């Protein structure tokens with residue numbers, strides 16, 4: 001059982017990374033082999049539309065663009081589970097998250113119609129982190145991500161689970177930043193009460209997706 005964990009936040013130790021490290025702990029708790037990747041350490045772009053993966057003589061499910069991401073895509077398609085986390089920037093997951101998915105999903109998409117080329121199965125967990133409160137996420141934002149989540153499920157033939165850690169603390173000392181719209185007191189209280197529960201949920205996600213029997 002192999003689980004790949006991908007941090008699509010540029011920050012390596014903040015909210016998204018902390019959630020993902022708990023998911024990794026959960027995966028390892030049930031015996032999975034894991035690999036943790038900080039996406040922003042890699043040199044890559046979104047799909048370059050080189051179409052090498054669509055050539056008639058091409059090996060399928062392989063991205064041919066020669067950069068740091070191509071081998072990661074191959075390893076994800078060889079894994080049993082993928083857990084990816086992203087902060088929300090302007091209402092959407094990060095550019096890195098999107099670029100990764102363009103590359104991953106395009107090389108398994110068939111332009112001959114019908115089923116994707118990928119015949120394996122990768123179960124996917126997605127962790128979003130954001131300033132927005134939970135109700136705002138649940139009553140609005142979450143709908144915006146359903147299309148992409150559904151596409152991942154269809155292309156990777158697996159289950160997609162999501163979790164949102166909301167109202168995150170963005171900086172360690174709000175008094176040093178022009179961030180008047182946020183109450184440091186409320187943020188820190190939320191962090192103390194809610195974030196430990198978010199971390200537990202991330203642990204469970206990692207354990208459950210990595211401990212599936214099918």
Ligand SMILES: Cc1cc2nc3c(=O)[nH]c(=O)nc-3n(C[C@H](O)[C@H](O)[C@H](O)COP(=O)(O)O)c2cc1C
Nearest residue numbers: 009014015016087088089090091129130131132168
């Ligand atoms: C460029 C940028 C845009 C952001 N846009 C949003 C947004 O639209 N909605 C939101 O809820 N939070 C937004 N945030 C806040 C982050 O999503 C939030 O702080 C997140 O937890 C950061 O993750 P990290 O700690 O892993 O970096 C934004 C942050 C940045 C830097």
